[in-house]
Amino acid sequence: xxxxxxxxxxxxxxxxxxxxxxxxxxxxxxxxxxxxxxxxxxxxxxxxxxxxxxxxxxxxxxxxxxxxxxxxxxxxxxxxxxxxxxxxxxxxxxxxxxxxxxxxxxxxxxxxxxxxxxxxxxxxxxxxxxxxxxxxxxxxxxxxxxxxxxxxxxxxxxxxxxxxxxxxxxxxxxxxxxxxxxxxxxxxxxxxxxxxxxxxxxxxxxxxxxxxxxxxxxxxxxxxxxxxxxxxxxxxxxxxxxxxxxxxxxxxxxxxxxxxxxxxxxxxxxxxxxxxxxxxxxxxxxxxxxxxxxxxxxxxxxxxxxxxxxxxxxxxxxxxxxxxxxxxxxxxxxxxxxxxxxxxxxxxxxxxxxxxxxxxxxxxxxxxxxxxxxxxxxxxxxxxxxxxxxxxxxxxxxxxxxxxxxxxxxxxxxxxxxxxxxxxxxxxxxxxxxxxxxxxxxxxxxxxxxxxxxxxxxxxxxxxxxxxxxxxxxxxxxxxxxxxxxxxxxxxxxxxxxxxx
Numbered sequence: 001x002x003x004x005x006x007x008x009x010x011x012x013x014x015x016x017x018x019x020x021x022x023x024x025x026x027x028x029x030x031x032x033x034x035x036x037x038x039x040x041x042x043x044x045x046x047x048x049x050x051x052x053x054x055x056x057x058x059x060x061x062x063x064x065x066x067x068x069x070x071x072x073x074x075x076x077x078x079x080x081x082x083x084x085x086x087x088x089x090x091x092x093x094x095x096x097x098x099x100x101x102x103x104x105x106x107x108x109x110x111x112x113x114x115x116x117x118x119x120x121x122x123x124x125x126x127x128x129x130x131x132x133x134x135x136x137x138x139x140x141x142x143x144x145x146x147x148x149x150x151x152x153x154x155x156x157x158x159x160x161x162x163x164x165x166x167x168x169x170x171x172x173x174x175x176x177x178x179x180x181x182x183x184x185x186x187x188x189x190x191x192x193x194x195x196x197x198x199x200x201x202x203x204x205x206x207x208x209x210x211x212x213x214x215x216x217x218x219x220x221x222x223x224x225x226x227x228x229x230x231x232x233x234x235x236x237x238x239x240x241x242x243x244x245x246x247x248x249x250x251x252x253x254x255x256x257x258x259x260x261x262x263x264x265x266x267x268x269x270x271x272x273x274x275x276x277x278x279x280x281x282x283x284x285x286x287x288x289x290x291x292x293x294x295x296x297x298x299x300x301x302x303x304x305x306x307x308x309x310x311x312x313x314x315x316x317x318x319x320x321x322x323x324x325x326x327x328x329x330x331x332x333x334x335x336x337x338x339x340x341x342x343x344x345x346x347x348x349x350x351x352x353x354x355x356x357x358x359x360x361x362x363x364x365x366x367x368x369x370x371x372x373x374x375x376x377x378x379x380x381x382x383x384x385x386x387x388x389x390x391x392x393x394x395x396x397x398x399x400x401x402x403x404x405x406x407x408x409x410x411x412x413x414x415x416x417x418x419x420x421x422x423x424x425x426x427x428x429x430x431x432x433x434x435x436x437x438x439x440x441x442x443x444x445x446x447x448x449x450x451x452x453x454x455x456x457x458x459x460x461x462x463x464x465x466x467x468x469x470x471x472x473x474x475x476x477x478x479x480x481x482x483x484x485x486x487x488x489x490x491x492x493x494x495x496x497x498x499x500x501x
Contacts, residue, residue, distance in 0.1 A: 037073030065092030091451035100353035124348035146339035147319030149285035149311030150178025172207035174256030251297035257440030258399025263301035289313035293368025293395030316350025417444035428469035
């Protein structure tokens with residue numbers, strides 16, 4: 001699907017349907033009769049749980065998708081910078097993925113076999129090990145988990161608890177590791193943890209966050225202070241830290257606001273844990289498969305972890321999750337961590353094809369190049385749009401933190417986050433045919449996770465629409481607090497309902 005065709009068709013879809021990005025009916029032909037898309041959205045609101053998230057932010061009904069383009073039931077088209085929260089390394093319905101799925105279906109291979117050996121699993125494992133850092137892969141084992149990354153986190157934690165005989169863990173501020181009990185205990189977000197009973201002893205450590213440095217100094221000095229704090233806390237007999245089963249961290253925090261850890265700090269965490277016999281788990285669920293400009297984010301710093309948690313893109317758009325770990329820790333008994341859906345044959349076929357395609361076509365290197373170009377342009381925009389407080393990221397994992405430009409800065413020069421503005425920007429983006437999601441400590445960070453196959457033309461379109469949206473939302477006068485949490489499109493004028501123009 002050519003991006004050049006998007007504007008005219010998208011605008012035509014919006015005009016013909018009489019709909020804004022929210023899916024609300026305008027004054028078009030059949031008054032009172034909801035469109036098929038609107039009917040679906042209504043049924044979803046009635047039938048599905050209050051925990052639904054993306055459906056609130058993007059009230060659209062996708063019916064077709066290809067590459068970076070998603071078409072809604074109303075005919076409007078969008079450039080997708082969410083990519084299934086980083087799952088779609090090659091975008092929607094990439095030919096190499098579809099061919100792998102069709103080939104597997106046509107072969108008559110069993111689609112579900114628990115954890116029995118299959119040719120597809122063997123091939124995926126070979127592709128996975130070929131993609132891993134050589135020093136790590138040389139002495140690694142893999143465990144296939146339930147199909148979500150959170151289950152792989154649970155498995156990694158249980159593995160290290162079994163190996164060490166300890167129960168606690170070290171985790172970081174801003175972390176996100178999943179929504180099941182153990183993974184949630186490791187996660188930093190208080191809002192999702194507060195209503196629930198405790199999930200085990202977790203010691204929370206400061207993650208280096210240059211723009212909002214936990215020590216109020218920023219830069220290399222802030223990261224060095226963080227490493228010193230960790231080391232001294234662990235060595236303090238009165239520090240309150242019982243020897244833990246593991247430390248778990250993200251090389252780039254995703255849900256935490258796209259915060260990259262300095263390579264030197266990561267090397268310090270590896271040294272500190274190795275010297276104290278603490279296994280180091282790196283969560284690569286969102287950073288893996290070329291997203292950060294290397295096949296795996298640990299490659300930037302050169303560290304060799306004891307375990308890596310992998311999901312999202314490794315399944316080639318289908319559900320798949322694994323934990324890969326040093327063979328020294330393989331002390332599990334049979335059945336120590338199981339799951340019915342560990343043997344997803346289609347996901348393994350799609351995943352192997354994706355891993356090989358990313359490697360063969362240098363998409364990790366391209367992510368580094370185009371990601372740097374996008375980041376540089378966004379930093380130029382920050383000089384023109386004072387609501388942009390910070391631009392950061394690695395490769396095609398990019399964050400734009402939105403702030404209140406009228407408020408005074410703190411000691412590090414950071415202004416207060418503006419989550420209400422971020423919601424307006426997200427809505428203005430959707431009205432312009434651009435899907436971006438929010439994250440960060442105050443949900444004030446625009447997160448860009450485009451597919452690694454994004455074209456130069458699409459890059460230009462994303463940057464243009466994003467700049468327009470931030471400018472428009474910054475100039476808009478909020479109509480009240482209801483717009484902050486509703487997720488419905490705030491921009492409904494004919495000029496803004498272009499849907500990709």
